Amino acid sequence: MAKKPYRIGVDLGGTNIKVGIVDEQDRILAKKSVKTRAERPWQEVAKDIAELAMRLLAELKIDISECEKMGVGSPGMIDHINGVVVFAGNFNWDDIPLVTELRRYFSLPITLANDANCAALGETVAGAGKGARHVVLITLGTGVGGGVVADGILQQGGAAGGMELGHTLLMLDGEECTCGRRGCFEAYASANALARQGRRAAKTDSKSIMHEMCKGDLSNMNGAIPFKAAQKGDKTAQRVVDDYIRYLGEGLINCINVWRPEKVLLGGGISNEGAPLINPLNEYVRPRCFAGERGFVPHIEIAALGNDAGIIGAAAL
Amino acid sequence: MAKKPYRIGVDLGGTNIKVGIVDEQDRILAKKSVKTRAERPWQEVAKDIAELAMRLLAELKIDISECEKMGVGSPGMIDHINGVVVFAGNFNWDDIPLVTELRRYFSLPITLANDANCAALGETVAGAGKGARHVVLITLGTGVGGGVVADGILQQGGAAGGMELGHTLLMLDGEECTCGRRGCFEAYASANALARQGRRAAKTDSKSIMHEMCKGDLSNMNGAIPFKAAQKGDKTAQRVVDDYIRYLGEGLINCINVWRPEKVLLGGGISNEGAPLINPLNEYVRPRCFAGERGFVPHIEIAALGNDAGIIGAAAL
Secondary structure, eight states: OOOOOEEEEEEEOSSEEEEEEEOTTSOEEEEEEEEOOTTSOHHHHHHHHHHHHHHHHHHHTOOGGGEEEEEEEESSEEETTTTEEEEEGGGTEEEEOHHHHHTTTOOSOEEEEEHHHHHHHHHHHHSTTTTOSOEEEEEESSSEEEEEEETTEEEOOSSTTOOOGGGSBSBTTOSBOTTSOBSBTHHHHSHHHHHHHHHHHHHTOTTOTHHHHTTTOGGGOOSHHHHHHHHTTOHHHHHHHHHHHHHHHHHHHHHHHHHOOSEEEEESGGGGGOHHHHHHHHHHHGGGSTTGGGSOOOEEEEOSSTTHHHHHHHHTO | OOOOOEEEEEEEOSSEEEEEEEOTTSOEEEEEEEEOOTTSOHHHHHHHHHHHHHHHHHHHTOOGGGEEEEEEEESSEEETTTTEEEEEGGGTEEEEOHHHHHTTTOOSOEEEEEHHHHHHHHHHHHSTTTTOSOEEEEEESSSEEEEEEETTEEEOOSSTTOOOGGGSBSBTTOSBOTTSOBSBTHHHHSHHHHHHHHHHHHHTOTTOHHHHHTTTOGGGOOSHHHHHHHHTTOHHHHHHHHHHHHHHHHHHHHHHHHHOOSEEEEESGGGGGOHHHHHHHHHHHGGGSTTGGGSOOOEEEEOSSTTHHHHHHHHTO
16 A cells, blocks of 8 residues: 555635645645635635645645545534535635535545634644643634644534634623624634724723824724733733733633643734733733642643644644 | 453542442442541541442452452542542542552552543433433532533543633623632532522512521522522512523533533532423523524433432443
């Protein structure tokens, strides 16, 4: 039997379709991307995935028979057992049998999973969680996503809609969440939530430099501005950052009390804030986990692979 | 090699030490218990476990060589990897190497786990979750405990202090919890929490029949009284029950959004309320999970094994 040292990883995003060829050491040998243009028929998206993969293999002079499998990470609610995107709001997709369609192009095992779950697996096999068997990744982007590797196994839930770590409560009857519930972790810890918190605070303080940073229009507020303004000494912005760290910290304490992972990793746009985010966050979380200092409290770190986590994780499914 | 058809299950509780001999069909062939008397040296508790097991084996005419393994469920924070009770508040135990001590009596594999985790495994192999590979059990007793079986594997967390499902948030800055945090699921959904909710409500309504049921002293309030009073038409009690179902429901929605189990089971004292608890609870939860009716929503049911879940689950570790 021929050796199969390569795997194909696909990161299907709202903006780009990214495909990479990954080797046995979980390194990306080459990658390519095209625009997703999700408004077109979904079969064309599947065709683009296949074409990107075939072009990469040709350029690397790798035969498809040398590929062990293909993994695909997709946003939305995934039926990982049947390889179906149950729905993806951004794509306007409903019950898309993506794996069945991809099998028209490739005769190798194909697996579909949620994109945040793929990123968690990628960081565990090749990123900031390498060497650990228990990792929780939380992505702080437009929403709050996440993934869990427990005892080396990617947790995906028993049916579609599991592992929605962003849609667990922080505050009953709290802020409205995109999911229809109120008070979800996502409604407090996403980049959008932080921008909203920044806008509200700036409205109460006409002297805050956040106004200037928003060019006088608070609709320009984003998740980076409160951090930048706080570093320049703006007290109102500092309060926004402090509150945000508390919200994020409380959600991470929930994750630690449930999984006690070796590492908690942060990805997504807000994780780019680095030390001014991570240091006070670790200080906040350490004494507040169940059993406090008597229990093992993992260190919270920034994820390492950036956009490559999705490809590497998908290839590792 | 001799066939090993039997296993020893131990349920170490605050009141009683219960030991059972379990067969290959996860049935308890015989069981015995003695008082725990946790105030004595812990080695005596271990000795009692050993003696109960040996008496049971003798009565059943089973040789220890026919036993595959022993499992022990203990309250408190468990280091399941090293077989240590890190601490158990009720027992005043700290870093008790229970497995090492039990190995002095038995030369067979011995595993230690949290008691609520054992109950979840017991219900999955032989109780209301039988046949399912994904089960969440929540126990509504003095506190709120729980356990998760995901893809057939009991989840115990990466280190001691994991799977504390009762110590995830329902309400940031909410009710004080026994763990030192505020707003935990346990602080809203335990039997103690329900009694507190009942007391508070009765104080606002001198005509509520809850006063009579408490014999004029609200310190006699317990988790059963609001349910009983509501069934007799007491409107104040009905509001307490409605609120409680909402709190419990929100915590269960969190569990469903994370694990999407095939079944959610309720154990512990409050679960004895049966239909008046379970029916409105299912109605509350069904439309409120992530993705609502588009996702799979498990049925919430009462656990089936009662006190035997701990023994059967421990034997199945």
